[in-house]
Amino acid sequence: MTTTIEANGVTLGVEHFGDDSAPLVLCVGGATMLSWPDALCAAVARGGRHVVRYDLRDAGASTTVDPEAPGYTLRDLAADAAALARELDDRPAHLAGVGVGGMVAQVAALDHPEAFAALTLVGTRPVAPGPVDDDLPDHDAAVMGRLFALPEPDWADRDAVADHAVRSAEILGDDPAAARAVAGRVWDRTPSTTPAVQAANQEGTVFAALDCAPRWRERLGEVAVPALVVHGRRDPFFPVGNGEALAREIPEARLLVLEDASTAIPDAAAGRVAAAMLGLVGDAGPG
Numbered sequence: 001m002t003t004t005i006e007a008n009g010v011t012l013g014v015e016h017f018g019d020d021s022a023p024l025v026l027c028v029g030g031a032t033m034l035s036w037p038d039a040l041c042a043a044v045a046r047g048g049r050h051v052v053r054y055d056l057r058d059a060g061a062s063t064t065v066d067p068e069a070p071g072y073t074l075r076d077l078a079a080d081a082a083a084l085a086r087e088l089d090d091r092p093a094h095l096a097g098v099g100v101g102g103m104v105a106q107v108a109a110l111d112h113p114e115a116f117a118a119l120t121l122v123g124t125r126p127v128a129p130g131p132v133d134d135d136l137p138d139h140d141a142a143v144m145g146r147l148f149a150l151p152e153p154d155w156a157d158r159d160a161v162a163d164h165a166v167r168s169a170e171i172l173g174d175d176p177a178a179a180r181a182v183a184g185r186v187w188d189r190t191p192s193t194t195p196a197v198q199a200a201n202q203e204g205t206v207f208a209a210l211d212c213a214p215r216w217r218e219r220l221g222e223v224a225v226p227a228l229v230v231h232g233r234r235d236p237f238f239p240v241g242n243g244e245a246l247a248r249e250i251p252e253a254r255l256l257v258l259e260d261a262s263t264a265i266p267d268a269a270a271g272r273v274a275a276a277m278l279g280l281v282g283d284a285g286p287g
Helices: 038-046 074-088 100-111 141-149 158-171 176-189 193-205 218-224 242-248 267-278
Strands: 002-007 010-016 024-028 049-056 095-100 116-122 227-232 253-256
Touching: 002 074, 002 253, 024 074, 024 100, 024 158, 038 049, 038 267, 049 074, 049 218, 074 095, 095 100, 100 218, 116 253, 141 158, 141 218, 158 176, 158 242, 176 193, 218 242, 227 242, 227 267, 253 267
Parallel strands: 024 049, 024 095, 095 116, 116 227, 227 253
Antiparallel strands: 002 010, 010 049
């Protein structure tokens, strides 16, 4: 069921899977909720959880104003997650973030520890967009060169946007057919065909303009809930060393490397990832 919820003074687009009385798993979009695959959400829900995936601001059905000049910060997005979790369930939630949503999830877990009982981070890194720390692997230069060489699509043309997503997926090593399907669904949910809004929905470009200070990597040792880090071995955008660093620096975090995955979670891996998420201790559900 897809709907909207008011939390932290904004409207957030949400979709529910499973029994809404079950323990909550809150999935932060990166930037839209569709970065969380249907198969994974359904698998976690079958394990006895209430799964809610949601759109960040300036994406999907959430409040959209101007993604090129966001009037909010990464800390505000983290506060959105905590407020939404409280709106959905009185119990602390299992918080999960993917990609840039994983950055939101890290800060939310650190700034609002009372709201969360477990943490899953997928395909993300412990520093904000921009220059990376010397000990972390940066984007693969050759892959980024090919991505940046792609011409901008006509954002008002659904087929052109889907074709662009296919070409990007081919370069990144993701499933082109799955990328086409998701891009079409994202396009259908985007509230405007203006290039800035479409790019923010398709590619999370709002993070290029978002204030993400101060750093949080040095605080990862404060995470006091069970944590799972999931990363694709073949991810050229946030190479796997970023996930390995997260797993080292979050106390007792478990690392699950998907050997055949790149930036997206393949449906074939949904069962493994769901089982690992369900196996986290402390999310108030039967493990």
